[in-house]
Amino acid sequence: MSEREGWTPGPWEYQEISDAYTHIIRGAGNRYIGSAPQSLGEADEANARLMSAAPTLFSELSESLAILMALRALLSTDTPMKAFAPGTHSKLIGDIDARISGASEALNKANRRN
Numbered sequence: 489m490s491e492r493e494g495w496t497p498g499p500w501e502y503q504e505i506s507d508a509y510t511h512i513i514r515g516a517g518n519r520y521i522g523s524a525p526q527s528l529g530e531a532d533e534a535n536a537r538l539m540s541a542a543p544t545l546f547s548e549l550s551e552s553l554a555i556l557m558a559l560r561a562l563l564s565t566d567t568p569m570k571a572f573a574p575g576t577h578s579k580l581i582g583d584i585d586a587r588i589s590g591a592s593e594a595l596n597k598a599n600r601r602n
């Protein structure tokens with residue numbers, strides 16, 4: 489997982505049982521990361537869940553960007569298939585599949601879908 493220097497390392501989790509006033513986000517070792525007030529109704533919980541998914545979303549977006557840039561460079565050649573070194577095609581497909589899976593998991597976490 490890509491990490492930006494200065495951030496508390498992920499993964500972060502939404503604390504299912506919070507107090508009556510806040511939605512709480514926790515990191516590794518139950519470390520307090522932040523909270524969202526419980527004043528706007530359902531939007532508050534959705535905001536807290538999105539915040540808890542931030543490190544994973546950042547990581548998946550960073551890794552997806554690298555793969556898309558490599559794919560763009562590959563497709564920019566006159567003969568894309570000749571640009572593949574042996575085993576590169578399978579690795580690229582595997583990387584794309586992994587990013588699709590990771591991005592789906594991150595979005596599901598943010599949207600509270602299992």
